[in-house]
Amino acid sequence: MSPSKKAGxxxxxxxxxxxxxxxxxxxxxxxxxxxxxxxxxxxxxxxxGRYVYGVIxxxxxxxxxxxxxxxxxxxxxxxxxxxxxxxxxxxxxxxFDPTRDNALAHEHVIESVMKNYTIIPMSFGTVFxxxxxxxxxxxxxxxxxxxxxxxxxxxxxxxxxxTWDRDRIIEELQREHDxxxxxxxxxxxxxxxxxYFARMQLGRMIDKALAELAANYVREIYDGLRAVCVASRDxxxxxxxxxxxxxxxxxxxxxxxxxxxxxKVAQKFGDRLNFKYTGPWPPYNFVNIRLKLERGGQG
Amino acid sequence: MAVERVSGGSSLIDVLDRVLxxxxxxxxxxxxxxxGIDLITVEARVVVASIDTYLKYADAVGxxxxxxxxxxxEGGAEGEEGDLGEVRPRTPRRRR
Numbered sequence: 280m281s282p283s284k285k286a287g288x289x290x291x292x293x294x295x296x297x298x299x300x301x302x303x304x305x306x307x308x309x310x311x312x313x314x315x316x317x318x319x320x321x322x323x324x325x326x327x328g329r330y331v332y333g334v335i336x337x338x339x340x341x342x343x344x345x346x347x348x349x350x351x352x353x354x355x356x357x358x359x360x361x362x363x364x365x366x367x368x369x370x371x372x373x374x375f376d377p378t379r380d381n382a383l384a385h386e387h388v389i390e391s392v393m394k395n396y397t398i399i400p401m402s403f404g405t406v407f408x409x410x411x412x413x414x415x416x417x418x419x420x421x422x423x424x425x426x427x428x429x430x431x432x433x434x435x436x437x438x439x440x441x442t443w444d445r446d447r448i449i450e451e452l453q454r455e456h457d458x459x460x461x462x463x464x465x466x467x468x469x470x471x472x473x474x475y476f477a478r479m480q481l482g483r484m485i486d487k488a489l490a491e492l493a494a495n496y497v498r499e500i501y502d503g504l505r506a507v508c509v510a511s512r513d514x515x516x517x518x519x520x521x522x523x524x525x526x527x528x529x530x531x532x533x534x535x536x537x538x539x540x541x542x543k544v545a546q547k548f549g550d551r552l553n554f555k556y557t558g559p560w561p562p563y564n565f566v567n568i569r570l571k572l573e574r575g576g577q578g
Numbered sequence: 579m580a581v582e583r584v585s586g587g588s589s590l591i592d593v594l595d596r597v598l599x600x601x602x603x604x605x606x607x608x609x610x611x612x613x614g615i616d617l618i619t620v621e622a623r624v625v626v627a628s629i630d631t632y633l634k635y636a637d638a639v640g641x642x643x644x645x646x647x648x649x650x651x652e653g654g655a656e657g658e659e660g661d662l663g664e665v666r667p668r669t670p671r672r673r674r
Contacts, residue, residue: 333601377598379590385597386587400601437583438592514595538583545581554581557589563596570604 328372328406329358329413332388333398333561336428337364343391348384349375355388358410360417363424365401366392367413375404389561397432399424399568400561420570427566433531434509436565437558439541440516441500441523443551445489452488459484493522496552501525503544507537512564522552526564534559 330348332355335341343355346368357364366388375381385403392398407413417424453463462481466474500523501511508527516524529537545554586593 377594382590382593382597383587386593390585390587400597402599402601402603403597405602405604438586438595440592541583542581555589556581556583557586557592558583560586560596561601563600566601568602570602 328370328408329367329410330370330375331401331405331407331413332366332368332385333392333400334363334365334417334424334428335392335396335398336362336425336432337396338362340364341366341396343388346384346388348381348388349373350380355391358413358417360414360421363417363421363428365413365417366398367407367410370406372406372408375406377403393435393559393561397428397434398561399427399431399566400563416570420568423568427568431562431566434562435529435531435534435559436562437527437529437537437541437556438560439500439504439523439525439527439557440521440555441497442520442553442555443493443496443522444553445520448489448492448551449485452485452492456488459488496548497523499547500544503547504537504540507533507540510565514564526560528562528565 330346332346335357337357338359338361340359341357341364343366345352346355348368349370351370353368353370355366355368358367368388382403389398389400407416452459454460459481462477462484466477466481504527505511508529510528512526514524514526516522527537541554541556545552586596
């Protein structure tokens with residue numbers, strides 16, 4: 280009867296910190312309780328659900344305007360468990376497509392919450408059937424959420440994507456990179472049948488030089504920002520023009536300092552690199568909570 | 579060349595980059611990591627009535643492998659927790 284630790288767990292080399300490792304267990308019956316026990320403000324139809332945007336710290340109910348997620352226009356309110364609360368709005372229960380409108384509606388709510396609260400964001404498309412379901416989840420992972428909220432208080436995430444004009448850099452390499460320059464000259468001079476292989480070789484040389492150059496640039500950029508951030512995360516660049524796709528966690532108090540650092544680094548590279556700087560975001564890249572839900576109350 | 583900071587909501591790509599698979603994600607055992615600060619792990623077993631929603635959603639975004647194995651339990655909290663961490667599909671067992 281006692282919950283045993285599962286074998287073959289995927290998390291490897293994870294240090295256990297403040298939170299106990301023993302599994303918390305929460306069960307909700309699949310059969311809906313009698314309506315009289317429900318704490319819902321109005322007895323919604325079967326298909327009404329709650330879209331969850333994230334979790335904040337608050338004892339008192341808070342409103343965050345309205346949300347247009349799912350094409351409806353509903354109040355954004357809070358569902359509480361102790362001193363934490365989920366930010367939610369009513370919505371039909373269905374699978375949300377990450378359309379432009381829906382994604383931006385989700386983000387819009389997050390942004391208004393962030394004006395006054397630290398929010399641990401929920402990933403897109405999370406819908407619960409009832410407020411009670413939400414409370415159950417909050418209760419189950421209460422200590423984790425509290426801990427994350429505490430660690431994220433007063434911190435903001437910023438995104439930095441760095442791209443370059445690849446063709447221009449290649450031209451430069453052909454002009455200035457000794458080895459490539461020589462090889463390129465030779466190729467343009469000769470008109471031999473064997474140039475196909477020579478061109479392949481040149482291509483490989485260029486790819487290697489590009490990768491080295493990009494790595495050096497990225498290192499320099501990180502060096503310029505590391506002192507100002509709490510943490511950083513390096514995501515995979517998207518497309519062949521991007522050389523860096525990073526997220527930085529910044530103390531709110533050092534926001535201006537980070538802005539300045541980004542600008543300083545960008546200036547150093549002039550128009551060789553193009554910086555796309557976004558934020559503030561909630562700490563999407565620095566909080567990773569994965570929940571598995573199970574069907575309960577059967578048998 | 580000054581770098582202008584643009585707010586999150588102004589770039590759909592950046593929004594999607596974050597909201598689709600980051601933050602609190604419902605699919606597996608609770609795993610919390612604060613990158614670069616600390617790593618914490620907890621295991622919580624959350625059983626809610628709205629699982630169907632997740633299964634459908636997970637199906638839609640290709641996460642089915644992670645959630646396709648609901649453990650049917652007897653008497654609520656008691657369950658078979660031996661192998662929930664794995665990601666291979668299997669027919670749920672029912673105890674008698």
